[in-house]
Amino acid sequence: VENGAAYKDAVIPSITITDNYFASDYTVTLTKNGVKFDGSKLGVNSSKSVNVTDTYIGKFSSIENGVNSVSDTFEMIQDNDGIYTLTVVATDKSGRTSQEVVNFSVNRFGSVYTFDENLVSLMGSVNTEITEDIKITEFNPNRLLADSIEIAITRDGALVDSITVSKTEATTENVIGESGWYQYDYVISKDNFANDGLYVITVSSKDEAGNNSENITYDQLSIRFAVDTTKPEVVKITGLSKTTYDANSITVSYEVYDAVGIREVRVFLNGNVIQTITEFGDDNTAYAGSFVIEEGIDQHISFQVVDIAGNVVDSDNPDDVNSGKIVNFKDTVTVSTNVLIRWYANKTAFYGSIIAAVVVIVGIVAFVVFRKKKTR
Numbered sequence: 001v002e003n004g005a006a007y008k009d010a011v012i013p014s015i016t017i018t019d020n021y022f023a024s025d026y027t028v029t030l031t032k033n034g035v036k037f038d039g040s041k042l043g044v045n046s047s048k049s050v051n052v053t054d055t056y057i058g059k060f061s062s063i064e065n066g067v068n069s070v071s072d073t074f075e076m077i078q079d080n081d082g083i084y085t086l087t088v089v090a091t092d093k094s095g096r097t098s099q100e101v102v103n104f105s106v107n108r109f110g111s112v113y114t115f116d117e118n119l120v121s122l123m124g125s126v127n128t129e130i131t132e133d134i135k136i137t138e139f140n141p142n143r144l145l146a147d148s149i150e151i152a153i154t155r156d157g158a159l160v161d162s163i164t165v166s167k168t169e170a171t172t173e174n175v176i177g178e179s180g181w182y183q184y185d186y187v188i189s190k191d192n193f194a195n196d197g198l199y200v201i202t203v204s205s206k207d208e209a210g211n212n213s214e215n216i217t218y219d220q221l222s223i224r225f226a227v228d229t230t231k232p233e234v235v236k237i238t239g240l241s242k243t244t245y246d247a248n249s250i251t252v253s254y255e256v257y258d259a260v261g262i263r264e265v266r267v268f269l270n271g272n273v274i275q276t277i278t279e280f281g282d283d284n285t286a287y288a289g290s291f292v293i294e295e296g297i298d299q300h301i302s303f304q305v306v307d308i309a310g311n312v313v314d315s316d317n318p319d320d321v322n323s324g325k326i327v328n329f330k331d332t333v334t335v336s337t338n339v340l341i342r343w344y345a346n347k348t349a350f351y352g353s354i355i356a357a358v359v360v361i362v363g364i365v366a367f368v369v370f371r372k373k374k375t376r
Contacts (some may be wrong), residue, residue, distance in 0.1 A: 001086065001104045006142045006209040011074035011106050013057065018066030019092045026067070026090035030057055033083040033181070052084075078109045083141050083181065105141040110211030112139050113203065119223065126226040126260055126308040130193040139181040140207045144169075148206040151186060155197035164189035198226045228309035232258035233325045240301065240329040250335055253290040254303065260285070261308040267291055268302045284308075297334045 001013045017026050030053045056074060060067040074080050086102045115123075116135040138144075149167065153160040168185040186203065193199055201223040204214035239252035256265055261284040267275035275291050293299060303315045303326070313325045320326055 001102055003102045006105045006107055008108055008209045012070060012072045013086060014070045015088055016066065016068045017090045020065055021093040022066050023091060023093040028057055029053055029087045031085045074106055076108060081106055081109050081141055107141040107207060107209040107211060110207060110213035111205060113137065122225040123223060124225065126228050128229055128309045128311060130190045130227060133190050134188040136186045136203060138184040138203065141181050142208040143182050144184065144205045144207050150204045152202045153192055154200045155195065160192060163192045193227050196227050196229055200224045226260060228260045228307065231311045231313040231325055232256060232262060232305040232307045233313065234303050234305060234315065234327055237327055237329040240333060243330050243332065244334045246337060247335055248337060249292050249294045251290055251292050255288045256305045257286045258307040262287055262305060263308050264306040266304040270300050293335055295335050298332055300332050302331060
């Protein structure tokens with residue numbers, strides 16, 4: 001290994017210590033600075049001096065006037081990526097000491113990333129709005145190539161133009177941050193997600209070791225989430241086209257729809273929940289259901305539909321009704337085989353009959369009074 005080198009393929013440190021007055025008095029230390037995630041995988045915990053000598057440095061063999069070790073122990077696994085410091089100190093029989101320090105990096109898998117808690121909570125979710133900026137931190141054992149960092153946002157598969165992102169890159173004075181690696185911070189403005197749609201964020205870069213890093217993930221999830229401000233719809237209701245029904249009971253069928261997905265459907269009768277649906281099978285964008293209304297006078301029916309984002313459409317909300325999100329239906333019905341009850345429930349006929357009867361009675365009274373006056 002050479003001082004300042006970045007290794008992408010084979011890493012085989014070879015150490016030779018020789019002296020005409022070799023005293024077998026030497027120490028070899030290999031330390032590693034790597035990125036270690038904490039339990040939540042949000043932050044980075046690392047140590048400046050993790051001693052990994054026993055893991056990577058093999059035994060020494062005797063040679064003429066000294067010792068030698070060749071260590072082919074750096075497997076091609078991501079855990080071996082990091083920044084290493086190899087220190088060799090040897091003292092001869094006269095007490096004179098020599099030291100050599102070699103710093104090198106192993107970088108076969110490119111960058112690793114950490115996400116802030118806000119982004120982790122968003123991933124795979126549907127939201128009515130994005131209320132906070134998103135922060136992504138990129139770590140790499142080597143410096144990223146100038147102008148190689150690209151952050152892209154797509155909405156429903158189409159690239160979002162002119163996105164707002166701030167970048168804090170490693171500098172000459174502060175190149176390694178707390179992790180021991182080169183650190184780059186990206187803050188993605190919440191304003192990039194103002195419109196409805198399915199968003200995917202991609203960060204890509206290339207480092208000095210030649211690695212291309214892209215399509216970042218967290219626990220096998222891509223950075224994917226949706227924004228949905230559109231309320232669901234009640235698109236069809238059958239069985240509620242009249243206000244009175246000559247029957248012991250009636251069956252009402254309905255259909256609801258949401259382009260992103262439905263979370264819950266609730267049906268109310270006289271203010272009480274009579275049906276709650278939360279399971280929708282493979283396709284949760286549409287649901288068709290039904291329920292039965294037994295005999296009763298002036299029974300009020302209402303529907304509430306909640307989508308995955310939390311948007312609610314309510315048939316008792318005049319704004320929702322006027323918006324066209326709910327198909328027209330009679331929300332108050334009387335179901336009975338009793339003609340008198342149906343007559344009473346039909347307010348137009350009921351009050352019309354009363355008014356007609358009053359008119360007839362008034363007419364009869366007036367006629368009687370008129371006749372009496374005429375006979376005098």
